[in-house]
């Protein structure tokens with residue numbers, strides 16, 4: 001297979017500073033069977049590689065005006081076009097949704113996996129509203145990247161709003177006691193697909209989420225169903241956007257409550273973990289809490305890895321492509337662990353290319369009842385940071401049923417209309433996710449589209465016209481007016497304007513950046529589910545059982561729906577032939593390969 005790796009430790013020298021000056025010294029046990037919580041000791045030599053709270057890496061030198069932290073300027077020295085100006089000129093006019101051939105599980109699963117791999121925190125400390133404070137030269141730096149709204153904005157001008165909130169990301173230098181120039185945000189998630197968004201990316205958090213009995217994760221009983229535990233709303237303000245507030249869940253990831261579909265995923269996997277511990281305990285009554293917890297965790301992680309490489313990436317990147325570039329799974333060709341590969345997530349991925357799928361999520365959820373009648377729908381943007389809707393009546397199951405039967409949004413340069421205007425993410429006022437994505441790229445010093453194209457092996461454009469084979473001419477003419485030169489175009493803007501590759505959901509430049517990361521976090525993961533000859537490797541019988549588990553099992557065990565689609569990502573009608581009965585399906589979730597009459601975990 002071809003080699004898609006872009007990073008061999010040959011990037012900008014600033015990538016090494018953390019490991020030279022700041023990484024904690026840890027002593028690893030090479031015989032440990034289970035992953036650590038924070039991902040350290042995955043690589044026994046470079047113990048911090050892939051761990052949580054380590055900096056993102058850069059594929060290319062940061063693009064900052066001062067070489068350190070200030071937003072880049074255009075080649076001619078002028079300021080970059082405003083993000084909202086770009087949104088209005090290039091995207092908003094075509095924000096109408098077109099139904100996809102896949103359902104909304106595809107984008108929901110994508111966000112779920114994003115939260116496993118990547119978390120950069122915006123600094124929401126200081127003033128509640130940055131737009132309200134006067135710009136007198138003492139503006140706190142986290143407030144220094146507000147997005148201005150043109151006076152003739154077709155949406156915001158109605159309320160005469162001229163300022164959109166935006167906070168700069170927390171960087172290693174400013175918040176994490178590790179001076180790195182140019183600055184770089186910390187990634188608070190573990191890079192590996194290890195379900196850190198479920199179990200917590202740090203030991204304290206992980207312990208907080210456990211009952212320490214029977215291997216179970218904590219749950220809260222609400223209206224006769226198990227949900228994630230409730231959290232104190234003052235601790236992490238993930239539900240604070242509204243004044244009328246009841247429910248706020250706690251989980252391994254602080255974004256848990258962000259949207260309805262995500263809460264369904266977090267909740268279903270929590271219930272599924274507990275379901276597995278119960279099954280394992282019945283097989284092995286002598287197993288203690290720790291073993292039950294770790295074995296269930298290992299199964300959950302393996303299932304997620306299988307879903308990413310077998311089901312999800314072929315849709316996003318194209319099936320043939322994933323096969324050619326070593327991203328597909330093959331039971332006869334187990335993953336070869338390579339300790340020289342660095343599993344770190346790149347800033348070009350998190351603050352750029354992997355945000356392109358923001359153009360695929362739909363703007364509403366349908367509620368579908370047991371008879372497959374659509375009874376009502378709710379709007380995504382009206383329930384941001386507010387889980388209340390999910391605990392009432394049968395809403396959880398009805399929305400989950402609806403997700404399989406509601407088309408996702410076909411990829412398009414634009415995002416959907418509400419998310420382009422009316423999101424409320426924990427800070428005051430309405431926000432535009434696309435403006436934020438553009439601004440975040442600049443905040444993080446992401447190099448321009450043309451530089452990334454070149455890195456990916458496409459021809460560096462010398463003029464806008466050189467892009468004519470990648471971007472429609474109408475868009476090019478607009479880009480020409482908006483930017484000073486072809487080297488100034490933001491990565492996310494160029495990547496969104498590239499039509500998707502054949503059989504894929506993203507264009508060539510985004511695909512190249514995304515592929516590199518998913519390749520490295522697989523082959524650099526010593527605990528990847530099908531890596532052989534490691535202390536914690538699964539047996540062949542266990543692997544066989546794991547390959548038969550799908551998202552359907554998770555939702556059957558984690559909800560009260562009694563049927564799931566056979567192909568969970570395909571838009572399915574409720575015709576009998578497309579559906580599986582949950583009771584029968586769960587019978588096929590066979591964990592007998594986990595029955596032990598010896599203990600490999602008792603220290604010998």
Ligand code: HEM
Nearest residue numbers: 107110111114118119120259350354355357358361425440
């Ligand atoms: C309902 C769906 C979604 C909503 C409401 C949503 C919203 C957001 C928001 C508010 C941010 C933070 C923006 C910032 O402060 O810079 C973000 C970040 C991000 N999103 Fe989404 N998103 C959704 C789905 C997705 C999907 C489907 C993907 C990809 C498959 C994705 C990928 C990302 C990535 C990579 C980041 C950066 C993560 C980080 O490192 O912090 N999101 N999203």
Ligand SMILES: [Ca+2]
Nearest residue numbers: 116190192196
């Ligand atoms: Ca992770």
